[in-house]
Amino acid sequence: MKIYDAIVIGAGQAGVPLAKKLAASGRRTAIIEKRLMGGTCVNDGCTPTKTMIAVARLSYLSRRAQQFGIPSDPSQLRISTVTDKKNQVVERSRSGIEKSLDETKDLDVFHATASFTGANTLRVNGEELSAGLIFINTGARPSIPPIPGLADVPYLTSTTILDIDTIPAHLVILGSGYIAMELGQMFARFGSRVTVLERNAAPLEKEDDDVAAAIRQILEEENVTFLTNVAVTKVSRKLDGETELTLTQNGEEKRITGSHLLVAAGRTPNTEELNLSVAGVKTGPHGHIEVNDRLETSARGIYALGDVNGGPAFTHISYNDHLIVARNIIDRQHLSIKDRITPYCMFTDPELGRVGLSEKEALKKGYRIKVARLPLNKVARGVETGDTRGLMKAVIDAETKQILGAAILSVSGGEVMSVLQMAMMGGITYEQLRDNVFAHPTFSESLNNLFFTLDND
Incomplete structure (x- = not known):
């Protein structure tokens, strides 16, 4: 048996920097990855999709240039x-990550599947590894719903569609979350006819209705079709090679065919092969590993970081998870994920930058709120650059005047959102931002006008 001080399972955005820091702290460390170094972000998520989305935007701009x-x-x-x-x-x-791991002193790298054999032991490549500290960063994969016939057709996922060798004539997307929105617009810009199927009354159910409606309108203007209140009851392959989906919509049965089918119906945590029960690690109803505010599992000395623990499934959250764990263990601090502000972006064009509470979340929590809204056609920078799609929105605590959350649907929406995130972190009121001096002409400058809309409330 090989004895380590720490073992990291999964080389994602938490696992890689954590393993390097643990090794640098003098702990003999192992990192185990069964697939590709860098995890979803580098191989199937942020890095590849945003590279391809950038090309789609260039195609869009070239058409507008006319x-x-x-x-x-x-x-x-x-x-x-x-x-x-x-x-x-x-x-x-990926090669940069591999090189940095190989060059890290006191760090052993295993390309293999890990499975618990006890509370602090793992079987890897037929041998036993043991450590007092074990960190799980195995991420998640696309969920495949149990629809009759789906397994018998050549469907695509957010992973496999990135290597497609033809532009789909008609791409049908099952689901209308962030991945569906990004890839749907991207392929529409590449020239595909795109149809999005959503079981709820509207896409992007986690967002406020006005924000989701604005995003839907933007995509519809680029010839993306939305079918809502839809249940897919059967999938089959036609003789001409097309995929046919049988739907029920408002009690009526319909059929739709497409050249390609993308399943974008959520993600499932990668926990099955870990044999977690042997280690005493509890999971929730959807397979996510249960953790406390310090990212500790139910088993002593075992932690879960990133998408596998059921928290917000974003790269930056996974990275922050590693910072909290590393500082608590190496620097003996007492950090927690409790009350952590969660920012995120959806990289449609324009992009959606979101931070904190939405309007409906704030109302559900019982806040007395003010809501500031500003359409992009009232933003000078948007008018000057010829792109007035979208809106700016902020949710304010009416009593403290603090910003509770924001949604910025705009070119550079993520950058403007980050300004509001810093204000939230620093306790800056909306009135201070309203009266602040911003450089002209920038998108952030319109935060003045956004908050001026509250003056008559």
Whole structure:
């Protein structure tokens, strides 16, 4: 048996920096990854999708350029060139991670599957490893709903669609979450007809109705079709190779066919192979590992970080998880995820930057609120650059005048959102931002006007 001080299972955005810090602190450490170094973010998520989305935006801009007398021909786009560029960016990121791990002193790297054999022991490549500290960062994968016939058709996931070799003639997307919105708009810009199927009354159910409606309108203007209140009851392959979906919508049965089907119906934690029960690690009803505010599991000395613990499934949250654990263990601090402000972005174009509470979340929590709204056609920078799609919205505590949350649907929406996040962290009131001096002309400058809308409330 190989004895370590610490073992990290999964080389994602928490696992890699945590393993390096543990090794640097003098602890003999092992990191185990069964697939690809860098996890979802580098290989299937942020890095590849945002690279491809950037190309889609260039295609969109080239078409708009014709409005200003600039000739362009986006019809010549080749998907193989797009995926080649994506692969280059991913490989550079992944190889950098591999190199840094190999060069870290006191860190052993295993390319294998790990499975618990006891409270602090694991079987890896047929041998036993043991450590007093074990950290699980195994992430999640696309969920595949149990729809009759789905397993018998060549469906795509958010992972496999990134290596597609043809632009779909008609891409049907099952689900309308963040992944569906990003990839749906991207392929519409590549030239695909896109249809999004959603079981609820509207897409993006976690967002406020006005924000979700604005995003839907933007995508519809780019020829993305939404079918809501839809239940898919059967999937089959037609003789011509197309995929047919049988639907019920408001009690009526319908059929829709597409050249390609993308299943974007959520994600499932990667826990099955870990044999967690042997280690005494409890999981929730959806398979996520249960943790406390310090990211400790039900088993002493075992922690769970990132998507596998059921927290917000964002790269930056996974990275922050590692900071909290590392500082608590190495620096003997007492950090917690309790009351952590959660920012995130959806990289449609324009992008959605979100932080803190939505309007409906604030009302549910019992706050007395004020809501500031400003359409982008009232934002000088948007008018000057010819892009007035979207809106700015902030939720204010009416008693303390503190910002509870914000949604910025705009070009550079994530950057403007980050300004509001810093204000929330610093306890800056909306009135201070309203009267602040921002550089002109910027999108952030319109925070003045956003909060001026509250003057008559």
